[in-house]
Amino acid sequence: EELLRDSAAGDETAKKALSILNSMKKLVAHSEAKIEAAKRIVEEELAKGSKIIVFTQYLTQAEIAARKLGAPLLSGSTPRERRRLILEGFKKGYYKVIVMTTVGDEGIDIPDADVGIILSGSGSRRQFIQRLGRLLRPKPGKEAKLYEIIAKNTFEERHYRRLINADILL
Structure with a gap:
């Protein structure tokens, strides 16, 4: 700060x-290992019938993730009508995975998502809570999971430990 x-x-x-x-x-x-880890999680969760949102901070990373996961991408440059069609397709089950940049952090209602994967973020608690909120929309019998893929021995690991110490993750 x-x-x-x-x-x-x-x-x-x-x-x-x-x-x-x-x-x-x-x-x-942009570590390739992060996207590969996300791919493994997606495969495991899809086998359980999950609907997944992959969150990224950076457009380039989002484009790579969307391509490798075979998922549609929602970003600030996605035309409004395309955005609506992707969200509708996700809600109806046509898409089981979507990738979002920060455009998905606030103001988008996605009640059917039950798994989130954070590939990258700004590091702010507010953004983390907003992303978690995408998964905690009320739905009977819903159980949500949020994965954050962090690079070991980097600032990401230190940030994750701060979140734990602040009781945000517990």
């Missing part, structure tokens, strides 16, 4: 550090 504040105030060193940090986050997020 201090880095963001200093960068916004015009501190050139903070701006450069923030740029490096963002590049590192993208590099970790």
Whole structure:
């Protein structure tokens, strides 16, 4: 937060550090191993009859994930009518998996999703809670699961531990 504040105030060193940090986050997020892990989870969950949302922070990662998972992609650049058709297809069971960028974090009602997979995020608690909320829509007998795929020994692992310590995940 201090880095963001200093960068916004015009501190050139903070701006450069923030740029490096963002590049590192993208590099970790775009790990091929993350998409392969998501693919394994999707296969296991589909065998159980689950309906799955894969969340990503980055469009490039979302495009790769959608292609590898054979799933439609919802992003800010998805035309409104196409978005509506994808969501309708998901609700009716035509699609069992959809991939979403941050466009899916707020304001989209998807009551049938029971599994979420987070490939990447902003790191904010608010975004995490919004994504969890996509799965916790009321439906009789519904049980939800949320997977967050993190890269070991990176800032992602430290962030995950902070969430646990804040009791958000428990």
